[in-house]
Amino acid sequence: MRHLLSIEDLDRPGIERILDRAKSFTEVSEREVKKVPALRGRRVLNLFYEASTRTRSSFELAAKTLSAEVINFVSSGSSVEKGESLKDTVQTLSAYRPDLIVVRTPYVGAAELVARWSPAAVINAGDGKHEHPTQALLDVHTLRERLGALDGLSIWIVGDVLHSRVARSNIQAFTMLGAKVTVCGPPTLIPRGVEALGCDVRYTLDGLDEADVVYALRMQKERMTESFVPSLREYAARYQIDGRRLGARQVLMHPGPVNRGVELAAEVIDSPQALIGQQVAAGVVVRMAVLYELLAGRTAPDRQLVTA
Amino acid sequence: MNAARPGKRGAEPLLHREQPPADLLIRAAHVLDPRGDLDAPHDVLVRGGVIAEIGAPGSLDAPEGAEVLEGEGRHLFPGFVDPHVHLRVPGQEHKEDLDSGTRAAAAGGFVAVVAMPNTDPVVDDASVLRSLREAARREARIPVGFLAAITRGLAGDALTEMAELSDTGALGFTDDGKPVHRAAILRKALQYQRLCGGVLALHEEDPSLSGAGAMHEGEVSARLGLAGIPSISESTMIARDAAIAGYEQGRIHIQHLSARESVEAIAEAKARGVQISGEASPHHLCLTHEAIRERLDTRLKMNPPLRAESDRQALIEGLRDGTIDCIATDHAPHAREEKEVPFEEAPMGTTGLETSFAAIYTELVVPGVLPLGLVVERLSAGAALMGLATPRIAVGETAALCLLDLAAEWQVGEAGYESRSENCCFAGHMLRGRVLATVAAGSVVYRERAFALTAA
Numbered sequence: 001m002r003h004l005l006s007i008e009d010l011d012r013p014g015i016e017r018i019l020d021r022a023k024s025f026t027e028v029s030e031r032e033v034k035k036v037p038a039l040r041g042r043r044v045l046n047l048f049y050e051a052s053t054r055t056r057s058s059f060e061l062a063a064k065t066l067s068a069e070v071i072n073f074v075s076s077g078s079s080v081e082k083g084e085s086l087k088d089t090v091q092t093l094s095a096y097r098p099d100l101i102v103v104r105t106p107y108v109g110a111a112e113l114v115a116r117w118s119p120a121a122v123i124n125a126g127d128g129k130h131e132h133p134t135q136a137l138l139d140v141h142t143l144r145e146r147l148g149a150l151d152g153l154s155i156w157i158v159g160d161v162l163h164s165r166v167a168r169s170n171i172q173a174f175t176m177l178g179a180k181v182t183v184c185g186p187p188t189l190i191p192r193g194v195e196a197l198g199c200d201v202r203y204t205l206d207g208l209d210e211a212d213v214v215y216a217l218r219m220q221k222e223r224m225t226e227s228f229v230p231s232l233r234e235y236a237a238r239y240q241i242d243g244r245r246l247g248a249r250q251v252l253m254h255p256g257p258v259n260r261g262v263e264l265a266a267e268v269i270d271s272p273q274a275l276i277g278q279q280v281a282a283g284v285v286v287r288m289a290v291l292y293e294l295l296a297g298r299t300a301p302d303r304q305l306v307t308a
Numbered sequence: 309m310n311a312a313r314p315g316k317r318g319a320e321p322l323l324h325r326e327q328p329p330a331d332l333l334i335r336a337a338h339v340l341d342p343r344g345d346l347d348a349p350h351d352v353l354v355r356g357g358v359i360a361e362i363g364a365p366g367s368l369d370a371p372e373g374a375e376v377l378e379g380e381g382r383h384l385f386p387g388f389v390d391p392h393v394h395l396r397v398p399g400q401e402h403k404e405d406l407d408s409g410t411r412a413a414a415a416g417g418f419v420a421v422v423a424m425p426n427t428d429p430v431v432d433d434a435s436v437l438r439s440l441r442e443a444a445r446r447e448a449r450i451p452v453g454f455l456a457a458i459t460r461g462l463a464g465d466a467l468t469e470m471a472e473l474s475d476t477g478a479l480g481f482t483d484d485g486k487p488v489h490r491a492a493i494l495r496k497a498l499q500y501q502r503l504c505g506g507v508l509a510l511h512e513e514d515p516s517l518s519g520a521g522a523m524h525e526g527e528v529s530a531r532l533g534l535a536g537i538p539s540i541s542e543s544t545m546i547a548r549d550a551a552i553a554g555y556e557q558g559r560i561h562i563q564h565l566s567a568r569e570s571v572e573a574i575a576e577a578k579a580r581g582v583q584i585s586g587e588a589s590p591h592h593l594c595l596t597h598e599a600i601r602e603r604l605d606t607r608l609k610m611n612p613p614l615r616a617e618s619d620r621q622a623l624i625e626g627l628r629d630g631t632i633d634c635i636a637t638d639h640a641p642h643a644r645e646e647k648e649v650p651f652e653e654a655p656m657g658t659t660g661l662e663t664s665f666a667a668i669y670t671e672l673v674v675p676g677v678l679p680l681g682l683v684v685e686r687l688s689a690g691a692a693l694m695g696l697a698t699p700r701i702a703v704g705e706t707a708a709l710c711l712l713d714l715a716a717e718w719q720v721g722e723a724g725y726e727s728r729s730e731n732c733c734f735a736g737h738m739l740r741g742r743v744l745a746t747v748a749a750g751s752v753v754y755r756e757r758a759f760a761l762t763a764a
Binding site: 085086087105107108109110112113128129130131165168191192193194195196197 | 522525526527528529530531532533534535536538604645648649650651652653
C-alpha cells in the first residue's frame with residue numbers, strides 16, 4: 001500500500017495487519033520514555049486546511065513517538081481561494097522532501113490530488129464529506145479491544161449521515177470486518193442511495209435495542225439553518241442517545257467533538273458503556289501503525305516528480 | 309452556408325471570416341444525406357464553393373485547379389450544426405476564442421455553431437452583440453450565430469431589449485448556465501417572442517433543489533459524499549415551463565437534457581401540442597455518474613451532471629423516437645488551472661466539439677444501438693430549431709460537408725486539441741470515426757493533418 005486515501009484501499013487482512021501492529025504499539029505509550037526509533041530521520045508533513053484538534057495532534061504524537069520529524073502546515077480553508085492553489089501549495093511543500101503528507105481538506109478527493117501532485121506517501125485525514133479512513137481504523141481497533149471480533153455485530157450509526165465522512169468510511173470498514181451496519185437519522189440527513197454502501201436504513205430509533213454498538217455522529221448546528229432539521233430540540237427528542245435508549249449491554253461511540261445534550265445526553269457520555277476516551281487513545285497507536293505501514297522499510301520517494 | 313433566413317432588417321444570422329471558395333472533387337465517398345435519398349458511393353464536385361455535380365463513383369473529372377479528396381472507403385455527410393456552444397468571447401478568451409472555438413468545431417465536422425451569451429460582459433444589449441458579430445466576421449473559421457440573454461446580466465429579474473437584439477441579429481434568447489427561475493419573467497419573454505421571434509432556449513434547473521450540488525444525486529454521490537443534483541431539479545422546471553409555453557403558445561427549446569423524468573416531461577408536453585424541442589449532449593448519451601466513481605476527474609463535472617444508466621437509456625430512446633430533436637455538445641471550455649482543483653471547486657463543463665461524432669459513433673452506432681443515418685440527422689437538426697438552413701448534399705447548395713473515416717481509431721487528446729482548453733470528458737477514450745476534412749460556407753475549413761499530407 002502506497003497511500004491511505006480511502007478505506008477501499010484496504011481489505012480485511014490489511015486492516016487486521018495494521019491493527020495488530022497498533023496493539024503492539026500500545027505498550028510504547030505506557031513506557032516512561034515514549035519513543036521508538038522506527039521512523040527516525042523520516043519527515044512527516046501535516047497539511048491541514050480545516051480546523052482539527054484531535055486528528056492533527058494525534059498524527060503529530062504518532063509521528064513523534066516513532067521518532068519522525070514533523071512539520072505542521074495549517075491553513076484556514078479560505079487561503080486556497082485567497083491565493084495559492086492546492087496544487088501549488090503541495091508542490092511547494094514537496095520541496096521540503098516530506099516522506100509522507102497527512103492531509104485534511106474540506107474537499108472531496110483532495111487527498112487523491114495531493115497523492116498525484118507529490119512523490120510523498122499520503123494519508124487522507126478527512127477530505128470533505130468523503131472519507132476519514134484512519135478514524136474508521138481507530139474505531140475498529142477500539143471495538144476489537146472491547147468486544148473481540150466484529151463478526152456478526154450489529155452496529156447502528158445514528159445522526160447526520162449525509163454530511164459525515166466518518167460514516168462513509170466506517171460503514172465500509174465495519175462491513176468489511178463482518179458487522180451488519182444500520183444507519184439511522186432523519187430522512188433529510190440520510191443520503192439518497194446510501195444502501196449501495198451495504199447498510200440498512202432506518203428513520204427512527206425503534207429497534208435500536210438490537211444494536212451491539214451505537215455510534216452517534218456529531219450534529220452540526222448549521223444544519224438547522226439549512227432546514228435539514230426543523231429544530232435541534234426536535235432532533236434531540238427523536239435521535240438523542242440517552243440513558244433510556246442505551247441498553248446496559250450496548251457500547252457507545254462518537255467521533256468527537258460531542259455536542260452534549262444534542263446527539264448524546266450527559267449521562268451516557270460519562271457512562272462505562274461509552275468508548276469515547278478509548279477512541280481518542282486508539283487514535284495515536286492506530287496512526288502510528290498506519291505511518292509505520294506506509295514508511296517503514298520503504299526507501300525515500302522518487303524525487304523525479306518534484307524536480308520535473 | 310445557405311442563404312440567410314429572411315432577415316430582421318437584413319441582419320444575417322451567421323457570420324464568418326472571408327475564405328476562398330473551394331474547388332474540390334471528393335471522389336467515391338459514401339455519401340449519406342439522411343434527409344435526401346443519398347446513401348451510396350458518389351463523386352461530389354464542388355465549384356466555387358457550391359455543389360456543382362453529384363455523379364456515380366469515378367464518373368466526374370477534376371477541373372483545372374480543383375483539389376481531389378480521395379473518398380473511397382470514407383463517408384461524406386452534410387456538415388453538423390451545433391445549437392449550443394460556449395465560445396467564451398467576450399471576456400474569457402483564456403478559455404476559448406472565436407478562432408480556436410471554430411477551429412475545434414471544424415475539426416469535429418461542424419459547419420455552423422450557435423454561441424451562448426453567458427460571457428463577460430453578458431450578451432444582453434445590442435452594442436455587445438454588434439461588436440461580437442463584427443469579431444466573428446473577422447475571426448470565425450465557420451459560420452457562427454449568437455443567442456442573446458433573456459434577462460439582463462442573466463440575473464433573472466428584467467428582460468433584455470429582445471426586439472432590438474433580434475434586429476441586431478440574435479437568433480434567439482437564452483440565460484444558459486442559469487435557469488429563468490421566475491415564472492413571470494419567462495412568461496413575459498414568451499409574450500415578447502410574438503414581437504421579435506427567435507427561439508427561447510432554456511437551461512432547466514430549480515436552484516432550490518440543485519443547491520450546491522456537484523454531481524447527480526444517487527448511489528455514487530452517496531458514496532463519495534458529494535452534494536447531489538437531483539433529477540427533479542431539471543424535470544420539474546421543464547414541466548413548469550412547458551405549461552407556460554403552452555399557455556402563451558410560445559416556442560421553447562430545452563437545452564442539455566440529462567434525466568429520464570425530463571424526457572418524459574417533454575414527451576408529455578409534445579403530446580399536448582406544446583411547441584417544445586429538446587437537445588441531448590454526447591456526454592449525457594455516452595457516459596454516466598459511474599465514470600466519476602471510477603475517477604474523480606473534474607473533466608466529468610458538468611451541469612446538468614452525468615446521471616444514471618436508466619437516464620442515459622431514456623435519452624437514447626428519446627433521441628431515437630424524436631422526443632429529443634437534436635444533439636448539441638454544450639462545448640464548455642475551461643482553462644487548465646480552473647479545472648486542476650478539487651472536484652467541488654471546479655467549474656462545470658466539458659469540451660465536446662472535437663469528439664461529438666466519434667463518441668456517439670463509437671458508443672451508440674458501432675454497437676448497433678442507433679442507426680448511423682439517425683445520428684447524422686440529429687447532428688444537424690439543431691439548425692432548423694435555431695432558424696437556420698439545414699445543410700444538404702444536393703446540387704446547387706453551398707457546400708457544407710464533412711468527410712470522415714469511420715474505421716479510423718484514435719485516442720482523445722493524444723495529439724492535443726484544437727480548442728484552447730483540454731477539459732474533455734472523453735480524454736483518453738479510444739474512439740472510432742475521424743473527421744478528415746470539413747467544408748463550411750463553401751470553403752475548406754479543416755483538413756486532418758495526416759490526411760492533408762496524403763492528399764497533397
